Amino acid sequence: MSEPWDLSLSAAAAAIAAGRLAPVELLESALDRIDDIEPRVQAWARIQVEDARREAERLTRLQRSGTILGPLHGIPIGVKDIFNTAGMETACGSRIMAGFVPAADATAVARLRAAGAIILGKTHTTEFASFDPSPARNPWALSHTPGGSSSGSGAALAARMCQGALGSQTSGSIIRPAAFCGVVGLKPTFGRVSRHGVHPLAWTLDHPGPMARTVGDAALLLDAIAGADPHDPATLSAPAPLAYAALLAEAATDDRPAAALRVGVPDRYFTDGLDDEAEELYHAAVRVLETAGCEVRDIRLPDEFEAGMDAHELIHNAEAAAVHVDTYRARPGDYGSKLRAIIETGLQIPAPTYVRAQQVRTIVIRRLRDLLDTVDVIATPAAPGPAPEGLASTGSPVFNRPFSFTGFPSLTVPCGFTGAGLPVGLQLAGRPFDEGTLLHAAAAYEDATAWGQRRPPL
Amino acid sequence: MESDRPVIAWTRALLNLPAASGERFSEEWKIVARRIEAVHTRPVSRDTEPAGAPRLQHLLAVPPNPIGSSRRRHPSDE
Numbered sequence: 001m002s003e004p005w006d007l008s009l010s011a012a013a014a015a016i017a018a019g020r021l022a023p024v025e026l027l028e029s030a031l032d033r034i035d036d037i038e039p040r041v042q043a044w045a046r047i048q049v050e051d052a053r054r055e056a057e058r059l060t061r062l063q064r065s066g067t068i069l070g071p072l073h074g075i076p077i078g079v080k081d082i083f084n085t086a087g088m089e090t091a092c093g094s095r096i097m098a099g100f101v102p103a104a105d106a107t108a109v110a111r112l113r114a115a116g117a118i119i120l121g122k123t124h125t126t127e128f129a130s131f132d133p134s135p136a137r138n139p140w141a142l143s144h145t146p147g148g149s150s151s152g153s154g155a156a157l158a159a160r161m162c163q164g165a166l167g168s169q170t171s172g173s174i175i176r177p178a179a180f181c182g183v184v185g186l187k188p189t190f191g192r193v194s195r196h197g198v199h200p201l202a203w204t205l206d207h208p209g210p211m212a213r214t215v216g217d218a219a220l221l222l223d224a225i226a227g228a229d230p231h232d233p234a235t236l237s238a239p240a241p242l243a244y245a246a247l248l249a250e251a252a253t254d255d256r257p258a259a260a261l262r263v264g265v266p267d268r269y270f271t272d273g274l275d276d277e278a279e280e281l282y283h284a285a286v287r288v289l290e291t292a293g294c295e296v297r298d299i300r301l302p303d304e305f306e307a308g309m310d311a312h313e314l315i316h317n318a319e320a321a322a323v324h325v326d327t328y329r330a331r332p333g334d335y336g337s338k339l340r341a342i343i344e345t346g347l348q349i350p351a352p353t354y355v356r357a358q359q360v361r362t363i364v365i366r367r368l369r370d371l372l373d374t375v376d377v378i379a380t381p382a383a384p385g386p387a388p389e390g391l392a393s394t395g396s397p398v399f400n401r402p403f404s405f406t407g408f409p410s411l412t413v414p415c416g417f418t419g420a421g422l423p424v425g426l427q428l429a430g431r432p433f434d435e436g437t438l439l440h441a442a443a444a445y446e447d448a449t450a451w452g453q454r455r456p457p458l
Numbered sequence: 459m460e461s462d463r464p465v466i467a468w469t470r471a472l473l474n475l476p477a478a479s480g481e482r483f484s485e486e487w488k489i490v491a492r493r494i495e496a497v498h499t500r501p502v503s504r505d506t507e508p509a510g511a512p513r514l515q516h517l518l519a520v521p522p523n524p525i526g527s528s529r530r531r532h533p534s535d536e
């Protein structure tokens with residue numbers, strides 16, 4: 001049997017449910033792995049060892065008495081440090097929030113605990129989930145960025161220090177670090193997962209979501225955190241989530257699980273600045289989907305698409321300025337230079353421009369929804385290349401931005417490695433609230449390739 | 459006619475913001491200015507509802523605010 005820390009979330013959960021693995025064994029194995037690897041990777045802002053041990057002991061006692069709280073019983077999870085965690089510092093990677101200890105959990109965190117998860121600690125985020133980097137490093141090449149802003153979540157998963165993680169995305173902050181770290185990231189539809197208790201970067205663009213080592217693991221996490229929350233109005237008019245993990249299990253019994261799925265390959269934008277190796281891996285991934293039974297079609301993006309990306313940035317800066325203006329006024333020197341520039345420019349954007357940007361957003365949402373009547377998923381590279389060298393930049397979110405802007409769901413699954421051994425991701429995007437189709441397509445791809453089973457050379 | 463006062467300095471004064479911007483402001487502003495032009499270049503119908511409109515359905519089930527209006531506590535009312 002593998003070391004417990006090396007088990008996928010699904011495998012660990014199955015072993016715990018069957019009584020073959022105790023939550024305390026899994027936790028101690030994860031802590032051993034962290035002792036060994038964390039000094040090099042620096043994925044964690046803080047780890048609550050004693051709290052985690054107490055919880056693992058409680059969950060082990062329950063397991064022995066025949067009680068399994070839920071599908072995540074005894075599973076160690078890393079939580080991006082912008083999610084409130086009751087009694088555990090939530091510093092948002094910032095000097096401004098240092099020492100802040102929330103009284104209550106974010107809704108997504110509370111739901112993970114209710115499903116039996118152990119909140120192992122807080123993973124590094126860029127400052128306030130923006131662009132000023134954290135100390136986290138890429139486990140595949142320690143001199144490269146893990147991406148951002150969910151930097152520590154991606155790095156901790158890739159380095160096998162936890163079985164699942166929470167991230168959040170305003171531009172590309174789930175998909176990009178997941179792709180750079182060779183793991184799966186799922187940015188759900190806006191409204192699918194509650195933002196309550198997650199520090200905002202830009203209210204109308206923020207999406208909390210799961211990150212994991214496999215597509216099935218991401219589905220299990222989404223099952224736990226999705227659904228209506230009275231504290232987040234965006235979730236209340238959303239259709240009820242499906243049982244995503246069960247849906248995947250059902251699809252897995254199919255001989256050709258991807259048959260009849262129509263996959264769209266965009267005519268432009270997603271190849272701008274794309275590096276040669278990433279482009280080759282992307283085309284190879286599309287061919288794999290075709291071989292798995294998907295119908296691949298060329299699609300023409302709406303004329304307004306590029307203007308939409310300008311609108312995204314204006315909305316992003318204006319809303320971030322509104323979030324931070326009071327603390328910026330009092331403590332401008334405590335902000336990193338990148339976020340400070342976002343706030344300062346956001347404060348100068350005229351109000352009619354912000355409204356116009358939101359109108360452009362309405363148009364792009366309609367056009368993209370129409371396009372998704374002709375295909376079931378859109379397949380693109382997850383980033384313009386692998387993780388860039390250096391830790392000063394977290395790389396470009398440009399290929400992820402369209403789906404944060406429209407709120408449509410997107411997902412990345414590992415689709416190969418460059419000659420230098422860096423992972424590259426395939427991004428799939430779909431119709432609003434149709435995470436099931438995305439997971440289905442990604443699982444079919446994953447089954448056909450298994451890129452995610454490689455382990456970083458740590 | 460007197461020319462307009464620079465808008466950026468005016469906004470800083472109005473909102474009581476720090477007098478000087480950070481080192482990246484000029485570089486970022488060039489990009490933002492281009493984006494502002496871009497979203498105003500494309501005509502948009504007045505009938506286009508901006509995204510982000512209020513969602514009110516959930517309020518139907520919420521009882522009236524028990525705290526009342528904050529305006530009642532304004533000193534000039536006393």
